[in-house]
Amino acid sequence: MLYLGGNNLTEVPAALGNLHRLSSLVLCDNKLNSIPPTFIQLRKLRSLTLHNNRITTLPPEIVSLNLVELSLRNNPLVVRFVQDLAFEPPSLLELAGRVVKNEKVPYEDYGLPSNLAHYLNSAQQCVNPKCQGMVTVLISNWQ
Numbered sequence: 337m338l339y340l341g342g343n344n345l346t347e348v349p350a351a352l353g354n355l356h357r358l359s360s361l362v363l364c365d366n367k368l369n370s371i372p373p374t375f376i377q378l379r380k381l382r383s384l385t386l387h388n389n390r391i392t393t394l395p396p397e398i399v400s401l402n403l404v405e406l407s408l409r410n411n412p413l414v415v416r417f418v419q420d421l422a423f424e425p426p427s428l429l430e431l432a433g434r435v436v437k438n439e440k441v442p443y444e445d446y447g448l449p450s451n452l453a454h455y456l457n458s459a460q461q462c463v464n465p466k467c468q469g470m471v472t473v474l475i476s477n478w479q
Contacts, residue, residue, distance in 0.1 A: 341365045341385070353377040364388050364407065376400060386411065433459060 353374025391411035
C-alpha cells in the first residue's frame with residue numbers, strides 16, 4: 337500500500353507504474369489533473385483512491401485493471417458526468433438505438449430511411465469491457 341494523500345501533488349511520477357506488487361494506492365486530496373498511463377502496468381492494484389483532486393480524464397486503459405475500488409468523487413470528471421446525466425438524459429431515440437444495437441437486432445435489410453440507418457451505424461462501443469456492450473449512439477447527424 338502507498339499513501340500519498342493530502343500532499344498538494346500536481347502530478348504523479350510515471351515510475352509509480354513500476355511498482356508491480358502495489359495493491360492499494362491512495363492519491364486523494366491532492367491537485368492532480370490526471371494520472372500517468374503507466375498505471376495500467378499495476379496489474380495487482382485493487383484499490384485506487386483519487387477523490388478530491390482535479391482529474392478531468394483517465395487513461396482508457398484503466399478499465400483493463402482488476403480494480404475492486406476506484407474513488408473519483410469531487411473531481412471535475414465526475415462532476416461533469418453527473419451534471420450531464422442530470423440535465424441531459426438520453427433521448428427516446430438514443431434509448432431505442434441502444435436496444436437495437438445491444439440486442440443485435442438486424443436492421444440493415446429492412447429498408448430503413450437512410451438517415452435512421454446512418455444514425456444506428458454511428459453507434460460506438462463502450463471502451464470498458466465490463467460495461468456489457470452498452471453503446472453510445474451519436475446523435476449529431478440525426479435530422
